[in-house]
Amino acid sequence: MSISADTRAVLLAAGLIFLWALVLGAWKYRQMAVSAEHLAHPYVDIAHRAALLYSFATLLLAVFVELSGWPIWVDLTAAGVLVFFFVAAIVSYVVHGLRRDTDNQFRRPARGTAVFMNSLIAGEIGGFCVLLAGFVKEQLL
Numbered sequence: 001m002s003i004s005a006d007t008r009a010v011l012l013a014a015g016l017i018f019l020w021a022l023v024l025g026a027w028k029y030r031q032m033a034v035s036a037e038h039l040a041h042p043y044v045d046i047a048h049r050a051a052l053l054y055s056f057a058t059l060l061l062a063v064f065v066e067l068s069g070w071p072i073w074v075d076l077t078a079a080g081v082l083v084f085f086f087v088a089a090i091v092s093y094v095v096h097g098l099r100r101d102t103d104n105q106f107r108r109p110a111r112g113t114a115v116f117m118n119s120l121i122a123g124e125i126g127g128f129c130v131l132l133a134g135f136v137k138e139q140l141l
Contacts, residue, residue, distance in 0.1 A: 006075045007066040013083045014058035020090070021051030027097075042103045047093035054086040064131040069138025078130035081123045089120065 003011075028048045031040035039045075061082055065075045096102055105113070 004066060004072065006072045006079070007062050009076060010058060010062040010065050010079045010083070013079075014055050014062060017051055017058055017083075017086065017090075018055035021048060021055055024048040024051050024094070041097050041100050043093045043096035043100075043105075047090055047097055050093055051090050054090065058083055058086065061128075061131060064128075064135050067139055068131055068134030070130070070134035075131065075134060078127040078134075081127040085120045085123050088116075 024044070025048050028040040028044050031044055032038050040048075061079050065079050068075050070078075092105070096105055102108070
């Protein structure tokens, strides 16, 4: 079975994000175990769940990368943009979980939050559109 280099890179990213999700789950459990309410900080919970979901989303990206008709550099760039924003989102949740500074990051957003969110929206949707178009080009046309 021959898997392309770009697909292997995205699969590695999926595996690393999944491993991170497992570690975040241990952190979440620890907070639940020592809390009087048996709850983790909301952003520890969000980080754990987001990492789990993003790991599987990254796995889905690997399939589209493998079946795309674009050159490797196009697929890696598109997938890289998506993975960058997946990781950046998880990092922001971890930071809020460590700081225990909020239960809603949009209540008093940090400077640059709107720019980051708009970039995330454009990057994730745009990056996936590139991969989807490559799939359609190669598999359906």
